[in-house]
Amino acid sequence: MKKALLPLLLALFCLTAQAQTSGRFSIKGTVVDSSGTTLPGATIMLLLPKDSSLVNFGRTDEQGVLEFKNIKRIPHLLKISYVGYLPYEQLITPTDDAVFDAGKIQLKNLNQDLFEVVIKTARAPLSIRGDTVEYNASSFKVPPGSTVEDLLRKLPGMQVEQDGTIRAQGQEVQRVTVDGKRFFGGDVKMATKNLPAEAISKVQVFDGKSEQARLTGVDDGKKEKNLNLELKDSHKKGGFGKATVGAGTKERVEAKVSYNRFNDKQQFAIVGLGNNTNQTGLTWDDYQDFRGSQSFNWGDDGDFGFNNNDRFISFGDDESLTISPGGGQSNQGFTKNWVGGVNYNYDNKKTLFSSNYFFNQTDRVQDAFNQRESILSANSFRNEDRNSTGNLSANHRGGIRLEQKIDSLNTLVVVSNARFGNGNSSYISEQRFYRNNPVWSSSLPNLATRADIANANRFNSFSMGNTALYRHKFKKKGRNMAASVGYNINNSDGESSQRSRNEFYTDGQDPRIVNVNQNNETNSVRTQLKGSLLYLEPIAKKFTWETFYNFSLRQDEVDRDVFDVNEDNSTFVANEQLTRAYSNRFIYNRLGTSFRYANKGLNIMLGVAGLQFDLQGEFSQGQSNSTRSSIDRQFTRLTPNASLRYDLKNNRYLNVSYSMNVNEPSITDLQPIVDNSNPLYIREGNPNLVPQSYHRVSTGYQYFNPGSFVQFFGNIYYTYNVDQIVYSQEIDENLVTRSRPTNVTGGSNLGSYLNYGFPLKKTKSTLNLNTSLNFSKNLIFINDILNETNSNRYNFGTRLSLTPSDKFTFYGNADWSITNTRFSVNSQQDQKIINSSYSAEMNVKFPMDIFFSSRFNVNTYKNDQFGFNQVQPILNLSLYKVMLKSKKGEVRLSAYDVFNQNQGISQYASQNFVTTSQVSTLARYFMLSFTYNMRGVTASVRKNGYY
Template identity: 35%
Template sequence: MQRFLYLLFFVSHIGIAQKLTVKGHLKDTTGTALPSATVMILSAKDSSLVNFDMTAADGAFEIRNLARQEYILKITYLSYATLVQKISPSSGNEVDVGDLRMQPQARQLGEVTVEDDAPVRVKRDTIEFNANVFKTNENAVVEDLLKKLPGVEVDNDGTIRAQGEQVKRITVDGKEFFGTDPKLATRNLPADAIDKVQVFDKKSDQAVFSGIDDGQREKTINLALKEEKRNGAFGTLMGGVGTNDRYQARASLNRFRKQEQLSLLGMANNINEQGFGIDDYMSFTGGSQQMAAGGGGVVRMTISPNNPSGVSLNPGGRNSGMMTNYAGGVNYNKNLTRNTELSTSYFYNHLDHNLLQTTERINFAPSGDLTFNQNSRQNNTNTNHRLNAIIDHKIDSLNSLKFTTNVTYNETDTNESSTSENQATDGSLLNDNNTRTVADGTSLTANNSLLWRHRFAKKGRTLSVNAQLNVTDTDRRGSIDALTNYYTQSEGGVQTLQTNDLATNTLTYSGTLSYTEPLGGRKYLEANYSYRANRNDVRKNVFDVNSGEPVANDSLSNLYTSNYQYHRGGLNFRLNRSDYTITVGAGVQQTFLDGELKLSGTTLSKSYRNVLPVARFNYDFTSTRHLRFDYETSVTEPTLQQLQPVVDNSDPLNLFVGNPGLRPAYAHNVRLHYMMFNPASFVNFFGFADITYTKNAITNSQAYTEESIRISKPVNVDNTLRLNGNATVGFPIQRLNSRFSITATASRQKGVNVIDDLQSTIAQNTLGGRFRYDYRFKEIFDFSLGANISRQSTTYAFDAASNQLYYNNSYTAEGNLHLFDNMYLLSSSLEYLTYESKTSDYRQAIPFLNLSISRYILKAKSGELKLSVNNLLDESAGVSQTADVNYFQRQVTNSLGRYYMLTFIYSLNKQLNPLGGMRPPPGGGMRFIRP
């Protein structure tokens, strides 16, 4: 590796020894300097962008490290005619164009046609990247393009982070694309269809309309299509077969017109690849709760109960187990009339998941630690239907209506077998268990909202009403067959043979009224009121099977009804200035809870009143440097599962019981966010600090029976504190054709654990960082190196000997080599994962190596034949480590082994748009829009 770096540096040094520098000064006709103008160097052969800069405060510019050849110098500045000049280097390594004068009137560019915007533009809170500048391989998808953008990171599982925050939504030309699942866009749309990538914080419809920031933001990416794609057809067809009966197929077809967008997706594979998110599947099977409890080496303060009956995934990037999926859908957007827009989509997916998992967990207790070991085998299948629709209608210039609906339907089957045991500190066996559980069920969720917006004749005076209706209906049936043996004072075995059915119905309806009044001087006052009602009905019937006959088990059964009602009123004041905005306000929320345990006849009635202040401050130092401060408070009520006073015995050695006496948690959150992006140097810095202090925080208490069975129960504790910090800096080194990105992360969570009714403090600290280096040599060779380091420690007040220290690290290397006039592509990727526990002297390293070679065929390289080998070293295990409030856990799961695959990819958009679209302009021409 060291020799390779020396060789790379030597080659790079030779390459830049004869480089050319172009410099000059930019002024207007009066001789006044023009700062921040965009200066571009274009190839004289095809007008493609080679490099760019922005003029300094005195109008000076200097672009270095250019190859000695002819160029076109192009300079743009708002309200001035574009300046174009040919550059022909003679002797020497520097061309000084002197003082250049820009004319205020427009003039023709002659024979020069340039169709590219500046590489990066910053528009207040939006960073816009020119996709044409960030080169990707042939037939790449949007996800590959995003990996090239400064400040954007993409994990192996497709999770996207921009400016240190997770991207929640991706739109195409500002319109919804299959709802709110980012992967459906990033893993199915071709990269060469994208003109611009815009990264911003999407505000709520209410905040956009009223101008009063309500703090609801989603990190969003909008993909702006190239002009010919907006009026044409494009897509990709792919199919592959491999060893060990592996296969994959994918189709993406898109037909866009001026007032209409139609997209069709289809996919099938058994190689653990998802072109979509599986949140619906996980939330129904309980896997999302397992992820919340840990996994992927991420320390979390868990407030929701563990449910071991669901799927377990590694959030660090690799899906555990073996997955087969089939999916397909249609997305349709159309301007029905001049004032009415329709956005709708339907998506279907079927997922079959097989999982082998080994769990080692140390449960910490003042009376002595317990070691829990489990081997389990699971098969989960899920069929999911999702329907999304938005109708936005402008009634007239003063009124508009927006209707949104999201409907999801799930069918799930789960089959699990497991063996587990508990051991004392001295290694003696306390109990063991063999369990088989089978369950199936359905879930229907419908979320609907209607937003009416009205503008008065007086500017700034608005009125809006938002009504929502949400319904969830879940039915689940299952059985458990378990044998538990005890080896303590009450030795013996207990056979559990039960069937159960669970029905949950939730109805939520709410309304929000908001009125804004201008006070003059760009000051505004907003008054708001909201009402929300939430009704939950739970029916759980458990039957013991004796001699084949079911007998009702009243201790595990439950009939439960809860009604939450919320009334909230508030006032917000907003002050707008040219470089900053201030919002301050407060609300008062009154909460009523009425519950009834129908089997016991017990009723529960509580009310809570909370004052919820809010403050926001946004400051723009320049158009490329922003500071944002947010302080807000919130109340989080217990979940329905946390309130149910019923024992969940799906794992006989780890029981869970709800607590109807839980109180809502009250949280104070302070967030400071700073963003700086220099579009001339490509240097960027993003940083944020987040502090959350929670009163009446909800955590899981632990208790142990005489037979060493763990019983978890959610309880309120006085307070918890969470601090998170993130800082990312990225910068290029043009002399080495390289770019660096460095991220530092730190977090501290301090809370209270409750074991056998004894409270003690726990502190969890995480220090880490990410590093990425990218190098590109022309269109021939590129590679990247990366590292993700995480040091995690947990300290327990009741027993220092239980403190934990472990590391979860990953190292990556990727490379692409184009051969024989770019007709062949050789690619490789290496991921090296290491898991280490300093407490238990455990260490495991897992390397994953993938190789492929591609041959481009057909006109315009629209066809690609690829031979690949995945997991060449045949590593077939995944590891996750978790520290929670009272235990340390390590899980090892199965994963895909080595397989070879031959794949054919056909890109429809490379030809004359065979589905009837427009031909792209010849010569790679592009349209330039001045920043």
């Protein structure tokens, strides 16, 4: 038996070995040049011969050795590329051996005679040149009608968040260009969401220098992730674009159109949309422009020197104006939206001209229920607010940028951006304030205050930011200077009416009633003159000395008239207590210097700057009042700064930095004027405020392997506040709050973030893990008692990407967040907020060019202190077919929120309060749409079926 068993086992072993050998094999080889010298870091790719689809990729090791393991035993195409050499291509036909030895693979030097051959044959899906990763877009299949955003989701090492934010190699992309040119003023999402994927030839990802480094040519150690979209030659000739129209249940309609016409010197693009499906098309830049604070783009502000990011002019932030367009998140409530934009660029090497115009109008209505618990020393009180808001806002913005290269040493840049906005809003609210400990008994136990509010608002605003920037490079390498001058203006005016009935309950007595019936008229003009100088001098080969100067003169003129109105709106009487006029003048000077050491990847900077603030203001009870009071305050501070960036080679970087920033108090906060326009929340200024400052220390490490696409990013940061301006509160027995700005020292914030991503199987599956911790301490005085609020936040998330074929893709996400909030004045009110989000997205391609997409989200919200526990499942489905000649048409049937569960839910805890909010919003509806593509498309599976 044993003699018979032994041959049987040997035969079984041989069959198993043969089966394993026939199924998989490995490829090895060594890449050398014509002299036999090995070429480390060469890009190697393995493709399928039938369609050049990418199977695996990597780089040769330090000895020039390439290796692919566990490869299917079928023919493959091996491609090798190296800068300065002709790309190599070889068909690998497997033998019965476990390892296919390609031997020494010799690359030929690239010369002019071979250039045309290179252009025609070098179509590898991916190539790596130093820090630049270049993707051949045609090698990554996306479905018909897909945008660049859909294409980016397919690329190894790229990640697109649900809000459209792009991350490459673990870092957020700061700039997106098209053929190296700006698109809609540099707006990242305008390019990725509106350009069609079939127009793109290559996607290039690289580390760009900061604006100051580009200006001077001196590396300041700062890097930002850039992305360039290179168009196909076919799309540089003639126009391309698409149009979509749709109609659905609940009277939902949508329309969208885009058209582009590009060539080597000029770019022209137009986009437009209109819908009532809550798709605003509004990006962060649009929102900032609407508020008037985005006066510049891409670092063209001309504010030279370190830590000068907060020196932007800020329009429309004056708390006294009360003419804002109204709140509400873009995806909440019910909105009607109209958007249109035009972009034009011209580039003839010496002259770069960019211009854009953008229009946005949103009409939103929403109903909300908010609960807020405010923490006091002995107890707490709760506020419930049921409100209805309506906002109609329109925004026009336009900008031009001209960069003229006078000669090789001199450059002039002129930037001008303008924004005009107008709108109106209405706000109706029923507010109830409850005491936790009742002192009387009635049909409404614990009721302290009741308010019924009906406000209306109208506003107009105009702002413009202008900058001229001159750059000069001296003949001595590294010696540079730059100068800038800027002028900004913001005009705004508005009218508002405030109507409210306020009932205050005390000790079972009849309520004390305070009625507010007022009209407000506000006019504001703010101007700012800016200037900045920068000079860099190389001290030695490795050292650079930098000095800079910043100047700003800001002038504010505000006139606010308040009138008391009788019940029939026939009589208007000036309210001298609330009427006010003021003129403010703010002068800012900063002189700084720094020394920089740069050698072999190590970049160290040490610097210090002196700041001087001069705040002058006059105010009175209206323009006609001859009695005027004044404020005249001067502050001087020193702000040190230090940074270290170390290139550890092989795409590993270490960053360490320390900075101190100083912010002056606003003149509004300094003015000792009482504002009781809201009887439940009274504000008062404090002339004794001093500037607030904060110290920040951070360190970070990042690693990215362009061969394996393993990425890791981690950082730790700490901020400590000195003389922080907080709004202390005094709350009386009727729960009326009086707020006054106060300086306090001791607030802090400690946090960390880790991200780790790696392919489970190259080009087929990727897993990404991330976690963040944040520990913050906020200080605030409540009834003269210092409350210390400690919030500990723990977040963890994971993302799985499965793309096994062009016919099926799956994407899964999970995020968990726990926030523990503790109050020093009343530990019984400590809170634990738990939020989680799960999502799964599946895309399938069926025969006859039919596609199916689904996305399922489950969001949970829990707060035991409020008894709040919500689970929100959202399911979206889409079925569409590509049709017409050249596949130019698409018919799509979509179902949104199949379970009819969509509602805006949020939770938040800070300082001495905790809030929860529920907002009614657009829920289940169905939509039938048709899309026409001017050029036609090729069909495969889309990453996201809803955009």
